[in-house]
Amino acid sequence: MAELTVDDLHLAYGDNPILKGVSMTLDRGEVVSLLGPSGSGKTTLLRAVAGLEQPHRGTIRIGDKPVFDGAARTDIPAEGRNLGLVFQSYALWPHKTVFENIAYGLKLRRIGGAEVGERVRHVLEQLSLAPLAERYPHQLSGGQQQRVALGRALVYNPPVILLDEPLSNLDAKLREEARAWLRELIVRMQLSALCVTHDQSEALAMSDRILLLNNGRIEQQGTPEEMYGNPLTLFTADFMGSNNRLAGRVAEIRDGAARLDGEGFALWGLARPSARIGADGTAMIRLERIRLADGPGDNRVEASLTTSMYLGDKWEHLFALGPARLRAYGDRPLAAGAHWLHLPRESLWVF
Amino acid sequence: MRASALAGLPRGLTILVTAAAVLSPLSLIFYQSFLTAPFFDARKTVGVGAYEFIFADPDFWQASTNSVSIAAAMVVIAVPLGALLAFVMERTDLPGKRWIEPLLLVPSFVSPMVLAFGYVVAAGPVGFYTVWATELFGSAPWGIYSLVAIGAIAGLTHVPNVYVYASAALKSLGSDVEEAARVAGASPFRVALTVSLPLIQPALLFSAVLVFFLGFELFGLPLVLGDPEGHLVLSTYLYKLTNKLGVPSYHLMAAVAICIVAVTFPLVLLQRWLLQNSRKYATIKGKAGRMRELPLGRWKWVAAALIGLWLFVGVVVPLSGIALRAFVSNWGYGANLAEVLTLEHFVSVWDEPMLMRAIRNTILIGTVGGAIAVACYTAIGFATHRRNDGWSRFVDYLVLVPRAVPGLLAGLAFLWVFLFFPPLTPLRTTIFSMWLAYTVVWLAYGMRLISSSLLQVSTELEEAARSVGASRGQVSRQITLPLIRPGLMASWLLVFMIFEREYSTGVYLLAPGTEVIGAQLVSLWQGGAIDVVAALSLINVVLVGAGLAVALRFGVRLRD
Numbered sequence: 058m059a060e061l062t063v064d065d066l067h068l069a070y071g072d073n074p075i076l077k078g079v080s081m082t083l084d085r086g087e088v089v090s091l092l093g094p095s096g097s098g099k100t101t102l103l104r105a106v107a108g109l110e111q112p113h114r115g116t117i118r119i120g121d122k123p124v125f126d127g128a129a130r131t132d133i134p135a136e137g138r139n140l141g142l143v144f145q146s147y148a149l150w151p152h153k154t155v156f157e158n159i160a161y162g163l164k165l166r167r168i169g170g171a172e173v174g175e176r177v178r179h180v181l182e183q184l185s186l187a188p189l190a191e192r193y194p195h196q197l198s199g200g201q202q203q204r205v206a207l208g209r210a211l212v213y214n215p216p217v218i219l220l221d222e223p224l225s226n227l228d229a230k231l232r233e234e235a236r237a238w239l240r241e242l243i244v245r246m247q248l249s250a251l252c253v254t255h256d257q258s259e260a261l262a263m264s265d266r267i268l269l270l271n272n273g274r275i276e277q278q279g280t281p282e283e284m285y286g287n288p289l290t291l292f293t294a295d296f297m298g299s300n301n302r303l304a305g306r307v308a309e310i311r312d313g314a315a316r317l318d319g320e321g322f323a324l325w326g327l328a329r330p331s332a333r334i335g336a337d338g339t340a341m342i343r344l345e346r347i348r349l350a351d352g353p354g355d356n357r358v359e360a361s362l363t364t365s366m367y368l369g370d371k372w373e374h375l376f377a378l379g380p381a382r383l384r385a386y387g388d389r390p391l392a393a394g395a396h397w398l399h400l401p402r403e404s405l406w407v408f
Numbered sequence: 409m410r411a412s413a414l415a416g417l418p419r420g421l422t423i424l425v426t427a428a429a430v431l432s433p434l435s436l437i438f439y440q441s442f443l444t445a446p447f448f449d450a451r452k453t454v455g456v457g458a459y460e461f462i463f464a465d466p467d468f469w470q471a472s473t474n475s476v477s478i479a480a481a482m483v484v485i486a487v488p489l490g491a492l493l494a495f496v497m498e499r500t501d502l503p504g505k506r507w508i509e510p511l512l513l514v515p516s517f518v519s520p521m522v523l524a525f526g527y528v529v530a531a532g533p534v535g536f537y538t539v540w541a542t543e544l545f546g547s548a549p550w551g552i553y554s555l556v557a558i559g560a561i562a563g564l565t566h567v568p569n570v571y572v573y574a575s576a577a578l579k580s581l582g583s584d585v586e587e588a589a590r591v592a593g594a595s596p597f598r599v600a601l602t603v604s605l606p607l608i609q610p611a612l613l614f615s616a617v618l619v620f621f622l623g624f625e626l627f628g629l630p631l632v633l634g635d636p637e638g639h640l641v642l643s644t645y646l647y648k649l650t651n652k653l654g655v656p657s658y659h660l661m662a663a664v665a666i667c668i669v670a671v672t673f674p675l676v677l678l679q680r681w682l683l684q685n686s687r688k689y690a691t692i693k694g695k696a697g698r699m700r701e702l703p704l705g706r707w708k709w710v711a712a713a714l715i716g717l718w719l720f721v722g723v724v725v726p727l728s729g730i731a732l733r734a735f736v737s738n739w740g741y742g743a744n745l746a747e748v749l750t751l752e753h754f755v756s757v758w759d760e761p762m763l764m765r766a767i768r769n770t771i772l773i774g775t776v777g778g779a780i781a782v783a784c785y786t787a788i789g790f791a792t793h794r795r796n797d798g799w800s801r802f803v804d805y806l807v808l809v810p811r812a813v814p815g816l817l818a819g820l821a822f823l824w825v826f827l828f829f830p831p832l833t834p835l836r837t838t839i840f841s842m843w844l845a846y847t848v849v850w851l852a853y854g855m856r857l858i859s860s861s862l863l864q865v866s867t868e869l870e871e872a873a874r875s876v877g878a879s880r881g882q883v884s885r886q887i888t889l890p891l892i893r894p895g896l897m898a899s900w901l902l903v904f905m906i907f908e909r910e911y912s913t914g915v916y917l918l919a920p921g922t923e924v925i926g927a928q929l930v931s932l933w934q935g936g937a938i939d940v941v942a943a944l945s946l947i948n949v950v951l952v953g954a955g956l957a958v959a960l961r962f963g964v965r966l967r968d
Contacts, residue, residue, distance in 0.1 A: 109871050135874040136882075142875035148868035152890045161886075162876035209876060219875075 059118075060085050060216050060249045061106065066115035067127075068098075068105055075101045076112065077273040083217060088243055088250045090260040093270035094296070099253045102270070103219050106251065107142050108135030120216055136165075141210030141218035145225060147202045149194035155181070155205050156190040162213045180208045183246070199227050200235060207239075211246070220252040224259060236262055257297050261285060269293055289330060291339060291408040299344045301383050307338040307407060315407035320379035322358045326405030339408045344373075346404035347385035350397040356405070358383075361395045418881075422791040423799055429848050430809050433821030434669075436828060441662035447828060458663035467652075468664070471645035478559045478630070478641060479623025485563025486619045489718070490570025491612055495600045496711050497571075498578040499586070501701040503712060508719075510960055515722050516568045517952050521911040521929050522945045523565060523726045524632035527552050529942065530729025534740045537725060542741070553636045562629050564722050566622060570615040577611035578604060596702040614682040621675040624668065625814040627912045632933065642668050643816055647915070658824070665817040673812040680808060727949060733942040753943035763940065766923035767947060769839050773846065773924060774904040774951070777839075781847040781907075782900045785854035786892075790884050793862050794870065811852035815913035818849045819927075823916045837921040842914055849913045850906055857902060861895025862888070898964040905955040908948065925951075 061083040068076040075098045083089050091099040104110040106117055108124065111132070117125040119140070124133040149158050156177055163173045181187045184204040194202060203223065210218050223239065224232045240263050243250050254260050260267050261281040268278045269292075277284065277293045288294035295302075305319025315328035317340045324340055332338055350357050360376035360383055367390075374391055376383040376398065385398060436447075441459070445452040462468045496502050497509065515523070531537050531552050541548035551557060581604065589603045590596075605612070627643040634644060646664040649657050704711060733739065736748040757763045788807070792800040810818060822845040826836035835841055847854075865888055873887045874880075911926025918927040925948045932941050958964075 107871075107875055109874070134879075135871070136877045136879050138875075139877065140875060142872065144868045144872055146866070146868055148866065148872040150869055150872070150887055150891075161873070161878075165877045165882065209872070213876070 058085055059083065060120060061251065062116075062118040063102070063106065064116045064118075066102070066105060066112050066117065068101060068110060068112040075273055076105070078115070079270070079273070079275055080115075081268055081275065081278070083249055083251055085249050086247045087265045088240070088248075088252060088263055089266045089268060090264035091251065091253045091268050091270060092257060092260040092296070093255065093276075095255060096272075097270040098273045099255075099270045100221060103221055103251060103253045106217075107140055107219055108133065108138050139213070139215055141213075141215035143203075143206045143210050143218065143220045143223050145222040147194075147206040147226070149202055149205055149209075151194055154191050154193055155186060155197070158194070158205055159208045159212050162209065166213060176212055177208075180212045183242075184208050200231055203227065203235065207242075211248070217249045217251060220250060222253055222255070224254070225256075232259075239263065261297075269296060288406065291329075291331070291341070294341050294406055294408070299384075300341050301344060301347065301385075303340040303378070303381050303383075305338060305340065307332050307334055307336055310334055314402065317407050320381070322378060324356055324358070324400055324405060325402040326400075326407040327403065329406050329408045332407050340400075340405055341408065342400050342405045344384050345386055346401060347383065348399040348401070349374075349385065349387055349391075350399040352397055354397075354399065356402050357397050357399050359395050359397055362391050362393055365390055418787075419791045419799075422787050423803055426788055426791075426803065426851075427806060429844065430806050430851065433818060433825050433848070434809060434813060436824045437662050437665050437669075437817065437821045440658055440824065441666045443659050443662075446656055446658040447824070452659075458659040462660055462663050462667070467640060468645060471640040471642050472667075474555060474630075474634075474639055475624055475626075475641040475643075477555065478562055478626065479620045481556075481559030482563040482566050482619050482623040483616050485560065486566040486570050487612060487616045489564075490567045490615065491574045491605055491608075492600075493567060493571045493715065493718075494574035494578055495604055496704075496715070498575050499600070499604065499702050500596065500704045500708075500711070502704060502708060502715075508715060510956075511719055511723065512571060513568050514956075515565045516572075517905050517909060517956060518723075518727070519628065519909045519911050519926055519929075519945075519948060519952075520565070520626070521628035521632065521926060521933075522730065522948055524561075524629045525929070525933065525941060525945055526726025526729040527561060528632060528729075529733040529739075529938075530725045536729055536732055536739065539739070539741055539743075552633055553639075555634075555639050558630055558633050558639065561633065562623065562626060564718065565629075566619050567718065567722070569619055569622065570612070573611045573615040573618070574608055577608035581607055590702075596704065597707075599702070610682065610685055614679060617675060617679050617682060621672060621679065624672055624675070627814065627816050628930075631930070643814060643912075647816065661820060665813075665820065668814065668817065669812055672814070673809075676808050676812040730942055730945045730949065733938075734946040737939075753939045756940060757943050757947070760940075762920070762923055763928065763944065765921075766925050766928045766944070769842070769923055770908060770925040770948070770951065773839060773843055774907040774955070777843040777846065778900055778903040778907050780843070781850070781854060781903055782858075782896055784847060785851070785858045785899070786889075786896060788851075788855060789858035789862055790888075793859075793884070793888070794867065807851050807855045810848050810850075813849070815849050815910065816915055819845050819913040819916045822848075836917075837919050839922055842917050842922045842924055845913050845917055846907055846910055849910070850903065853906065854899065854903060857895070857899040858892075861892040861899065864895070865891050898959075898962075901955060901959050901962075901964055905952050905959070908951045908955060 059082040063079060063081045066076050066079045067074070079098070079102055081089070091102060093099045101110055105112050112125060112127060114127040116123055116127065119138060123129070123131050124138050125131060153161065159177045159180060160173050163176060178187065181190055184207065186201065186204055186208065189197065189201060194205070197205065203226070224235055227235055236259060252263060264281060266278065267281055267284045269276045269284065271292050277289055284293065285297050288297060294300065303317065303319055303322065303324070305317040307315055308318045308323070309316040310328050310332060313328055314325050315332045315338070316323060316325050317338050326340055353359070358378055360378040363375045363377050363382070365375070366373045372387045372390060374385050374387055376385065376396065383398060440447050442454055442456065443452045444455050444457045493512070497505060529535055531550060538548040552561065585607065586599050586603055589599045594602065625643070626641060630639065630641040631644050631647065634640060640648065642664065646661055649660050649664065734753055735750065736745070737750040737752065738748055788803065792803045813821070822841060826832045826841055869891065870883050870887055873883045878886065909926070911930060914922070914924045914927025915930050918931055925944055929941055929944055932944070
């Protein structure tokens with residue numbers, strides 16, 4: 058059952074359209090990430106769901122209750138939507154202790170003092186914050202603040218929690234731990250979560266489903282595997298991973314495969330919807346899919362090594378193929394000169 | 409969740425009361441200016457006779473010319489000095505900066521009436537410094553009653569107004585742009601002239617308009633210093649109209665008031681526009697890092713001496729004059745300071761119930777009245793906070809209106825309001841009338857204090873409260889208000905000092921029961937009671953000084 062349904066949502070700041078007809082659903086117990094570059098409208102969408110931005114068309118429903126309907130002029134204010142929202146900056150109230158920050162939402166719901174205490178303590182324990190209840194926000198580390206912000210949003214059991222870049226304020230090492238912890242918590246507590254992020258690896262790791270936004274529209278949506286392994290557009294392919302691009306002309310399309318001819322290569326790959334025979338096209342392949350080969354063969358190119366970089370767990374080699382540059386991983390350094398590279402046709406997309 | 413119809417009620421009421429308090433006095437002035445007699449006179453008719461009269465009066469034109477020349481002189485003096493002062497204070501290794509900083513702002517907290525009086529007793533024809541200089545050198549090469557002197561004194565005492573804006577702009581200007589100029593080979597003063605000052609040009613332009621505007625509002629200085637040689641400016645022309653004709657000439661006063669507002673209101677709008685523009689520029693700034701101070705070298709002492717000279721002329725001379733005059737029985741050539749020392753002026757203040765009432769009222773209006781005023785400003789602040797609708801914009805402009813009406817006119821207008829609306833008349837002789845006028849006159853100032861506190865509360869803290877289910881009212885009371893409490897305390901202190909300092913607003917509202925020191929000084933000065941004026945001035949300075957001391961002790965930012 059859908060906990061959250063957004064249908065054809067339009068939103069503009071003055072004359073500047075931000076959301077141009079976005080539709081999505083969030084099912085119970087599901088984590089959906091809104092992914093996109095800055096300016097794509099992902100945070101605006103989240104804030105519109107929360108009731109902090111004013112769309113001008115479309116509908117937003119929480120469960121089966123419409124909270125925004127442009128046609129029917131329904132617009133329930135933020136405080137009436139009963140959602141949990143975790144801010145990027147955490148936005149903890151500096152004049153309230155950890156306990157008071159979390160308890161505030163319960164007090165607003167006129168819940169008795171004893172029950173407030175019990176429920177706040179329960180949340181504090183679940184978030185391993187129990188010893189910090191009487192501290193003020195400025196006495197907490199970034200990770201602790203993030204957990205308080207989460208507790209504040211969870212304590213009154215909202216049907217959906219909204220997370221705005223929940224990990225971006227943590228430093229790199231802490232972020233990976235927090236990512237695993239957050240995913241585990243969401244699954245354990247069976248939360249339905251809508252999460253904004255600009256980091257594709259975070260989205261891949263955290264979500265059941267990813268919505269990729271581009272310029273106010275949904276570019277593609279699907280499971281993390283689909284988004285990474287089967288991108289339908291160049292934008293999706295480009296955004297979801299580290300890629301090699303080759304420009305050329307689409308020479309042939311046959312049985313779902315396409316051949317791209319370019320300067321110094323002719324490669325077969327999976328034809329994407331936008332590929333047209335005779336038109337300019339782009340071939341794209343993830344860095345980790347290129348293999349070093351020992352000689353010529355099917356879908357192989359010869360390129361000369363420009364430089365190599367040591368990354369710790371592997372090497373990254375940079376090759377020149379005419380005007381194009383190709384990057385590939387290897388497990389050992391390479392001698393200077395020309396090398397053969399294999400670009401498997403099932404890993405290469407032609408757009 | 410409360411019904412939304414009821415939720416809007418406090419806001420609507422706040423806006424309505426504010427609009428009434430701001431617009432009724434002004435509309436009454438406007439109405440009065442088109443009558444041929446005072447509004448309570450049965451023989452009044454509608455007409456432009458009042459305007460015809462003042463436009464035919466050569467004194468009016470002389471006063472207008474004087475107002476414009478004094479305002480222009482103030483701009484010419486205050487803007488370059490204030491800008492240079494800001495650069496020296498913000499960017500160089502001037503010795504003793506920490507001590508100089510609070511002193512720089514003193515002139516803006518002392519009542520101009522007190523300052524003017526201080527100049528008379530210190531540097532007037534028989535002032536302390538004049539007498540001493542004459543005894544030492546045979547003559548004193550200054551006079552303070554000429555138009556040039558008034559312009560110079562007004563200009564020097566308004567340097568802080570420019571300094572405040574210029575130094576704020578310099579603070580927000582990233583030092584990297586200056587460092588780049590230094591690396592490229594520019595000397596400190598070249599950096600100031602070619603990089604820093606051009607970059608804060610919007611702030612300087614704004615303060616130039618502000619100073620010109622304040623020049624138009626000037627009342628205490630020209631009243632005291634312009635009197636001996638008969639120099640009138642628009643505000644003193646208005647004040648003296650009654651004497652001139654010998655009958656209550658409300659319609660003429662209203663016509664002059666409208667002429668003044670016709671100049672000041674566009675200036676206020678211009679200031680608002682410039683301020684918004686300068687904020688637009690402020691976003692394009694370099695990295696604001698801690699900068700190494702520019703070494704002044706030998707210039708260090710020149711700069712320190714110039715600032716010292718300015719402080720001497722602008723602060724020490726008038727204040728020491730008052731302090732001395734309050735303790736001497738008489739003063740003139742041949743008087744020996746040790747022989748004329750006395751406390752009798754304070755005794756006569758003590759013995760005069762009217763003056764004691766004035767002191768009590770002044771303290772009351774600053775403390776209790778200040779607190780209530782801050783509460784009112786806060787209510788208005790909340791009525792527009794984070795709302796971008798037509799009502800908010802209306803209030804935005806509404807609070808600007810009193811800014812354009814000099815205190816003298818506002819006091820006059822409130823007097824008329826109390827006379828015009830019979831239900832209000834009994835309140836006229838209570839301190840409430842004075843408080844209302846003060847609160848409205850300083851509305852724009854107070855709102856700036858409140859809104860700068862409100863703006864420091866991050867939007868997300870309020871949005872977070874709404875997302876967990878707090879209504880707008882609950883957010884205001886339970887999140888925003890506790891967060892701005894320190895700002896409100898600071899505002900109270902600043903409003904206290906402003907209310908202690910105020911003098912022109914009370915001039916026309918002065919009555920038995922509403923005495924305040926500021927207005928009482930004007931009235932006593934007119935009566936020539938110089939001894940009591942000196943004692944009362946000193947008491948006034950002490951009151952403001954007490955506020956200033958508390959403010960400095962608690963690190964309150966003295967600038968808005």
